[in-house]
Amino acid sequence: MSHLLRFVFEPGFFASAPVHVAVVAGGVAAIVSGILGVFTVMRGQSYAGHAFADISVTGGSGSFLIGISPIWGFAGTSVLAAGIMDMIGIRRPRGRDLATGIVRGAGLGLAALFLYWDTTHTSTTGATITILFGSMFIISTSIIPVIVAFSLVALGIAAVLYRPLLLSSVSADLAFARGIPVRLTGVLCLVAIAVSVSLSALTIGTILSTALLVGPAATALRLTSKPGLAIAWSALIGLGATWLGILLAYDSFYWPPAKHGWPVSFFVVTLVFLFYLAAQLASSRRTRSERHAPAPAPGQGG
Amino acid sequence: MTERQPYVSSDEVLAVDGISVWLSGREILHDVRFSLRRGQFAGLIGSNGAGKTTLLRVILGLTAPTAGDVRIGGEPRARRSGGVGYVPQKIQLDPDMPLRARDLVGLGLDGHRFGIPLPSRSRRRLVEEMLRAVGAEKFGDARVGNLSGGEQQRVLIAHALISGPKLLLLDEPLANLDIRSEQEVVSLLARIAKEQQVAVLLSAHEINPLLPVMDRVVYLAAGRAASGTASEVVRTEVLSELYGHHVDVIRVHDRLLVVAGRADEPGAPVSHDDAAPVARAW
Ligand SMILES: Nc1ncnc2c1ncn2[C@@H]1O[C@H](COP(=O)(O)OP(=O)(O)OP(=O)(O)O)[C@@H](O)[C@H]1O
Ligand SMILES: [Mg+2]
Numbered sequence: 001m002s003h004l005l006r007f008v009f010e011p012g013f014f015a016s017a018p019v020h021v022a023v024v025a026g027g028v029a030a031i032v033s034g035i036l037g038v039f040t041v042m043r044g045q046s047y048a049g050h051a052f053a054d055i056s057v058t059g060g061s062g063s064f065l066i067g068i069s070p071i072w073g074f075a076g077t078s079v080l081a082a083g084i085m086d087m088i089g090i091r092r093p094r095g096r097d098l099a100t101g102i103v104r105g106a107g108l109g110l111a112a113l114f115l116y117w118d119t120t121h122t123s124t125t126g127a128t129i130t131i132l133f134g135s136m137f138i139i140s141t142s143i144i145p146v147i148v149a150f151s152l153v154a155l156g157i158a159a160v161l162y163r164p165l166l167l168s169s170v171s172a173d174l175a176f177a178r179g180i181p182v183r184l185t186g187v188l189c190l191v192a193i194a195v196s197v198s199l200s201a202l203t204i205g206t207i208l209s210t211a212l213l214v215g216p217a218a219t220a221l222r223l224t225s226k227p228g229l230a231i232a233w234s235a236l237i238g239l240g241a242t243w244l245g246i247l248l249a250y251d252s253f254y255w256p257p258a259k260h261g262w263p264v265s266f267f268v269v270t271l272v273f274l275f276y277l278a279a280q281l282a283s284s285r286r287t288r289s290e291r292h293a294p295a296p297a298p299g300q301g302g
Numbered sequence: 303m304t305e306r307q308p309y310v311s312s313d314e315v316l317a318v319d320g321i322s323v324w325l326s327g328r329e330i331l332h333d334v335r336f337s338l339r340r341g342q343f344a345g346l347i348g349s350n351g352a353g354k355t356t357l358l359r360v361i362l363g364l365t366a367p368t369a370g371d372v373r374i375g376g377e378p379r380a381r382r383s384g385g386v387g388y389v390p391q392k393i394q395l396d397p398d399m400p401l402r403a404r405d406l407v408g409l410g411l412d413g414h415r416f417g418i419p420l421p422s423r424s425r426r427r428l429v430e431e432m433l434r435a436v437g438a439e440k441f442g443d444a445r446v447g448n449l450s451g452g453e454q455q456r457v458l459i460a461h462a463l464i465s466g467p468k469l470l471l472l473d474e475p476l477a478n479l480d481i482r483s484e485q486e487v488v489s490l491l492a493r494i495a496k497e498q499q500v501a502v503l504l505s506a507h508e509i510n511p512l513l514p515v516m517d518r519v520v521y522l523a524a525g526r527a528a529s530g531t532a533s534e535v536v537r538t539e540v541l542s543e544l545y546g547h548h549v550d551v552i553r554v555h556d557r558l559l560v561v562a563g564r565a566d567e568p569g570a571p572v573s574h575d576d577a578a579p580v581a582r583a584w
Contacts, residue, residue, distance in 0.1 A: 038400075041398070042399055042400070042401075044396070159417065159418055160416045160417060161416065162417065162418050162419075163409060163412060163413050163414070163415055163416075163417075163419065164413065164414060164415075164416070166401065166405075166409060166413070167409045167413035167414075169399070170393060170395060170399075170401065170406060170409070170446070171390055171393040173364065173388070173390045174388065174390060174393070174413075174458075174461070175413070175414075176362070176364050177362055177364070177386065177387075177388035177390075178409075178410075178413050178414040179414050180413070180414050220400070221398050221399075221400050224400060225400050225401070225402050225443070225444075225445050226400060226402065226405070227400050227401055227405060228418075229400075230400040
């Protein structure tokens with residue numbers, strides 16, 4: 001038994017301080033992304049979530065230039081982007097892609113400049129790697145309170161606006177008719193999504209944060225038709241992929257070719273994708289068997 | 303629950319008083335006036351672009367009128383006042399959306415509330431009752447996005463009714479329904495109007511499916527409205543006056559046909575869209 005445990009958890013896993021931080025920060029980011037991801041997918045705003053991830057590159061690279069933690073840059077730029085998207089008109093069906101595209105393009109232009117400065121002025125490529133692919137194992141413990149505070153903001157918005165957001169995802173007119181301030185709830189939801197993207201940008205990287213936002217949610221929608229349960233599943237799947245990813249990344253220090261360790265973000269994103277495939281397979285098999293079930297046609301028993 | 307108590311202080315549920323609406327420099331509605339009492343079933347009849355949706359949106363407070371006002375239950379319409387159920391013309395839902403019919407009906411009760419709902423037996427019972435009342439209990443657990451048009455219509459009606467409104471507005475609930483479902487929905491709404499003493503205002507292109515149950519008709523044409531009972535309004539003189547050119551109202555068996563005048567007549571409409579709604583021939 002202890003043999004098996006040692007096989008799964010390489011020596012020192014539970015004692016490692018970077019692992020502790022990664023488990024906490026990565027876990028929190030995964031839960032928040034999983035929950036906000038369900039709202040993102042239901043409201044058809046995956047593209048906006050993607051844009052927040054891209055725009056976080058701008059904020060992250062800017063943070064390195066002025067020497068603050070990238071989380072401030074991630075959150076600052078993506079929340080700002082949420083505001084601008086609303087102003088341009090993300091509520092209109094057509095305006096949605098337009099607003100997102102415009103803001104995303106402008107942000108990426110700046111990101112190109114900042115990343116260039118990061119590499120030329122600070123003469124390290126570490127900044128770029130950290131921004132793009134995350135820094136789960138090198139998060140400073142002093143950032144944990146910030147992570148927790150950001151999570152509370154995003155989850156607070158989701159919890160308070162749960163029902164109004166559900167109803168306005170069904171139809172803005174229905175929500176209006178019930179007296180819901182549709183625009184305000186929409187902006188707040190966008191801000192919560194932006195904050196959750198900034199958290200996962202910190203842990204698994206800006207480029208990959210979309211995977212943690214959309215992947216677990218898309219998987220959860222395959223598993224259940226109940227909105228509350230979908231949110232719980234999504235959080236659980238994100239958390240599972242992240243923790244398992246951390247474990248595999250730690251173990252991979254003992255793996256070939258270089259005995260150097262594989263990137264944790266790779267594991268997390270791959271696991272998210274595998275979970276999705278499994279759920280897709282299970283749900284298509286379920287619908288197929290449902291279709292075949294009520295067919296006890298007479299005279300069929302050859 | 304106070305929300306479900308029927309409205310008692312006066313009989314008049316809805317008063318539309320001299321409503322005019324200008325949108326993008328065009329007058330869409332001109333001096334529209336009518337009123338509805340408890341339990342009355344009214345059809346809002348007009349062809350495409352006649353202004354049915356606009357009028358319903360004004361009553362709901364989603365569109366501000368240029369002139370005139372709307373009173374609901376004798377009081378000026380407040381932006382957030384409850385008491386009005388609404389079934390919009392179309393909703394488009396992704397089948398992937400994890401929302402069951404019963405969830406949508408429940409949101410009709412407390413969708414505007416903040417926070418996460420606690421499981422409640424009385425809420426569940428109310429939802430179940432409502433699903434049964436509209437004949438939707440069989441697909442209560444199905445995803446809303448997977449329901450057929452007629453099934454979705456029933457669920458939306460339950461959503462609109464569950465908070466016990468005194469006024470129910472439906473925007474073309476009969477579009478996309480086959481004749482059977484059409485009759486079923488109409489008689490369901492008529493029954494609800496009588497049993498729950500709800501005033502129902504339902505927009506439609508066609509007057510005939512509503513004739514057997516309709517207490518009042520509000521006929522929209524050329525931005526103006528005529529209202530009264532069907533036999534008062536759907537007459538050659540009244541509708542010709544409303545359209546501003548001659549139309550004939552013809553009775554065939556139990557159906558009314560409204561036919562535009564001869565095409566060569568001055569002022570007669572050229573395209574079918576401008577013409578009066580012509581009854582379907584079944
Ligand atoms: N926001 C707007 N700005 C300008 N014109 C508008 C606006 N909304 C509606 N209209 C115009 O007002 C007229 C009435 O539209 P409305 O949607 O009320 O018609 P309707 O009777 O519901 O038609 P349908 O049967 O096709 O649903 C149309 O000519 C439409 O083009
Ligand atoms: Mg309409």
